[in-house]
Amino acid sequence: MSRRRNRQKFAHAPANMTEQQIVAKDRRLMLQDGQAWASFAGFDNHAGKTVTLNSALQLSTVWACIRLTAQAVSCLPAGVYDKAEHDSREKVDDDLSDLLCESPNEDQTPLEFWETxxxxxxxxxxxxxxxxxxxxxxxxxxxMASSQCSPYRKADGTLVYRFVDRGKMEELPREKVFHLRGMSFGGDRGLSPIRFGAQSFGSAMAMSETTGKMYGCGLQSTGFLKMPPGVKLDKEQRDQLQDIMSKFAGSSNAGKLMVLEGGMDFTPLALAPVDAQMLESLRFSVEELCRWFGMPPIIIGHAAQGQTMWGTGVEAILTAWSTLGIDPVCDRIEARVKKDLIRPTGNRRRYFEFNREALLQMDSDAKAKFLSAMTQNGLMTRNEGRGKLNLPWKEGGDALTAQTNLAPLDQLGGAGSEGAQARAAIRSWLGIKEQDLSHEQA
Structure with missing residues (x-):
């Protein structure tokens, strides 16, 4: 806060308040700051767990869904283009292009910024x-951390953004904030999957905690000791036996050798049906959480029952994820960049775009088929195809080429056809002249 704003604040403060008290009062969160309080208190759920962003990220499914999608989008190369004649485009190299594609701020690379x-x-x-x-x-x-920022409409309809910085509330005008909104039913905010999925996240957290405690208890739930008939332990013996058994309880004591004396017998217990059902519920919770992020479970390494991890079926799922998961996020970013960063400059023919073709970089077979189809059908020159593979330019590779296996019927067998050219080459190699061939046919 500037010194001028501080002087205005102190001028309207009571005379008995010190400067430190005024600043402390200004830094307090108000009751209407729901977004800021929710980041600390979490969201309600029947499982009784505190669901916040930090607690949700402790679930491996949530971490994997967010990480993989963020990495996939941020790794795509991007550029700023101008629409040209005949629906073509020209790449733009200006200050905005440098900001979005080279250095968005002093600390982050473009990959880190878009990943965030x-x-x-x-x-x-x-x-x-x-x-x-x-x-x-x-x-x-x-x-800016989304947990500390929220849009707010004033009484006159003006949109501002309230940002909590180290406990102090600041207001920024809409012109100063670049805001990406997720899926919503309109309004100024996108809908949070962690907030609306609090029941699913809370249940998954409760099951994860219960499973950890069950395995952490070791022998406590794996069996019991039987004494010979007629043998009864007194309180002191029971306490001694309890102390001995505590040395073998817990996962950290697994593998120790237990010595039984006095005719005692250890009877192991199988996993209780309710515990086995809980472990099955853990598998279901992975699929349940994936639905909130639009992530196919196979992408994060979870195969549904009866599904393999390889094959054409998985390849089709990856394609569907690229179409329904990655592409909509890219479209959302591109539209917001055009509206908030490009249109204010007055250039309506300029736009920002991610290159989706980069998703083929690690699939050599798909990339080979794509480049082959583009170059053999006259949509891309050979040098443009070589550029996609980071290969050097070759002389004569700037011409558009196409196969002639679909030539018109009136051109089949003509002087310019491939068959005629091949026959002429063979006759030349054999030394047969065209006039000699004409005399023989006569």
């Missing part, structure tokens, strides 16, 4: 970044 934005978008339904400008030129996008 997508991670917040998936977890909270909203992602925020503060616009830093010098004059009218945008120079940086500084990420």
């Amino acid at each position: 934005q997508v991670a917040w978008l998936l977890a909270d339904g909203n992602a925020y970044a503060e616009k830093n400008s010098i004059g009218k030129r945008l120079v940086a996008l500084q990420p």
Whole structure:
């Protein structure tokens, strides 16, 4: 806060309040700051667990869903383009392109910045970044934690963003905030899957905790000791036996050799049906949590019952995830960049785009088929195809080529056909002249 704003605040404060008390009062959270309180208190659920972003991320399913999607989107190369004639485009190299594709701020690379934005978008339904400008030129996008920021409509309809910075509430005008919204029914905020899925997340957390305690108890739930008929232990003997058995309880004591004396016998117990059902419920919870993030379970390494981890079926699932999971996130970012960062400059022919073809980089077979189809059908030159493979330019490779196996019927067998050219080459190699061939046919 600037000194000028501080002087205005102190001028309207009671005379008996010190400067420290005024600042402390200004830093307090208000009751209407629901988003800030929710980040600390969590969301209610019948399992009785505190569901917050930090507690949800302790579930491996949540971590994997957010991490994989954020990494997949942020790894895509991006660029700023201008629409040209004949529906073509030209790549733009200006300050905005450098900001979005090279250095969004002083600390982050483009990959780190977009990974942060997508991670917040998936977890909270909203992602925020503060616009830093010098004059009218945008120079940086500084990420803001979505758990500490929320849009707010004033009485006159003006949209501002309330940001809690170290306990102090700041208000930023909408022109200063780059806001990515997730799925919603309208309004100024996207819907948070962790908030609306609190019941599913709370149940998964409760089952995970119960499973850990069950395995941590060791022998306590694995069997019991039987004494010979007619033998009865007194209190002192029971206490001694309890002390001895405690040395073998717990997963950290697994593998120790137990010595039984006095005719005692250890009878192991099988896993109780209710415990076995709970372990099965843990498998179901993985699929349940994946639904909240639109993630096919196979992507995070969880195969449903009867499903293998390899094959064409999994390949089809990966394609569906790219189409229904990755592409909508990219479209959402591109539309927001165009609306908030490009349109204010007045250039309506300019746009920002991720290159989805980069998803083929690790699939050599799919990439080979794609490049083959593009170059053999006249949609891409050979040098453009070599550029996709990071290979050097070759002379003569800038011409568009196409196969002629679908040539018109009136051109079949003509002088310019491949068959005629091949026959002429063979006759030349054998030394047969065209006039000699004509005399023989006559």
